[in-house]
Amino acid sequence: MRLVILGPQGAGKGTQSARIVEKYDIPVIATGDMFRWAISHENEVGQEARDYVRRGRLVPDELTIEIVRGRLSQDDASDGFLLDGFPRTLAQAEALDVILEERGQALDAALAIEVPEEVSLRRLLGRRVCSNCGRNYHLDSPPQDNWTCDRCGGKVERRADDDEEATIRERLKNYHDSTEPLKSYYEERDTLRVIPGEGTMDEVFDRIVAAL
Numbered sequence: 001m002r003l004v005i006l007g008p009q010g011a012g013k014g015t016q017s018a019r020i021v022e023k024y025d026i027p028v029i030a031t032g033d034m035f036r037w038a039i040s041h042e043n044e045v046g047q048e049a050r051d052y053v054r055r056g057r058l059v060p061d062e063l064t065i066e067i068v069r070g071r072l073s074q075d076d077a078s079d080g081f082l083l084d085g086f087p088r089t090l091a092q093a094e095a096l097d098v099i100l101e102e103r104g105q106a107l108d109a110a111l112a113i114e115v116p117e118e119v120s121l122r123r124l125l126g127r128r129v130c131s132n133c134g135r136n137y138h139l140d141s142p143p144q145d146n147w148t149c150d151r152c153g154g155k156v157e158r159r160a161d162d163d164e165e166a167t168i169r170e171r172l173k174n175y176h177d178s179t180e181p182l183k184s185y186y187e188e189r190d191t192l193r194v195i196p197g198e199g200t201m202d203e204v205f206d207r208i209v210a211a212l
């Protein structure tokens with residue numbers, strides 16, 4: 001299964017990705033996680049991406065496409081993958097089609113999770129993330145033991161780009177300007193599956209499984 005998942009910030013892309021990859025046994029490739037890892041390891045990609053990610057701006061297409069191309073060429077992605085947070089621009093969507101064409105492959109579906117802006121804001125302002133394994137929590141559903149990850153024992157903290165409402169709004173604006181138009185791109189290719197993102201995490205997941 002070859003999938004991409006689109007949606008505004010806080011729609012639950014990361015939350016649902018974790019469930020999808022478990023059910024379909026495919027690797028998740030999340031560009032935001034890759035950038036955050038590179039930034040915390042202070043490598044070359046991290047140095048280039050740092051300011052964009054902190055301010056909630058899109059990292060330039062060239063660098064983003066290069067890291068995705070590299071990651072997709074690894075063995076575990078040869079017969080299936082879920083891309084979380086990529087593509088986010090028309091140039092990225094076209095580049096992905098070229099990469100897949102070179103491999104004689106195509107996407108099975110582009111899932112677009114939809115939530116209204118106030119839901120995005122509420123979820124992101126309350127989100128807390130494991131700094132070690134990336135698992136999501138929320139002020140309303142914290143880990144069992146004092147902000148220590150239930151899965152790995154890592155420290156659970158706020159993401160740097162969830163800190164200020166202004167940064168979240170900038171990210172949402174980027175989504176509406178650059179990424180939302182991709183829905184028509186995938187609709188034209190008959191791969192778009194729109195998923196309402198409100199309701200419980202299980203309800204949203206059931207909708208995804210039904211759509212697939």
Ligand code: AP5
Nearest residue numbers: 010011012013014015031032053057059085123127200201
């Ligand atoms: P990225 O890491 O992809 O962040 P994002 O797009 O801002 O999306 P989020 O991770 O904030 O939202 P999500 O939909 O995953 O929500 P989640 O599941 O966590 O990108 C970060 C940055 O990297 C970008 O700003 C950019 O700078 C750069 N970047 C990345 N990819 C790029 C690209 N392709 N091109 C250029 N730049 C790129 O859920 C949110 C919260 O809600 C959690 O607390 C969760 O527990 C809760 N929640 C989820 N579902 C539900 C539910 N059904 N009910 C109640 N609560 C829920």
Ligand code: MG
Nearest residue numbers: 013014015032
């Ligand atoms: Mg995410």
Ligand code: ZN
Nearest residue numbers: 130133149152
């Ligand atoms: Zn963890």
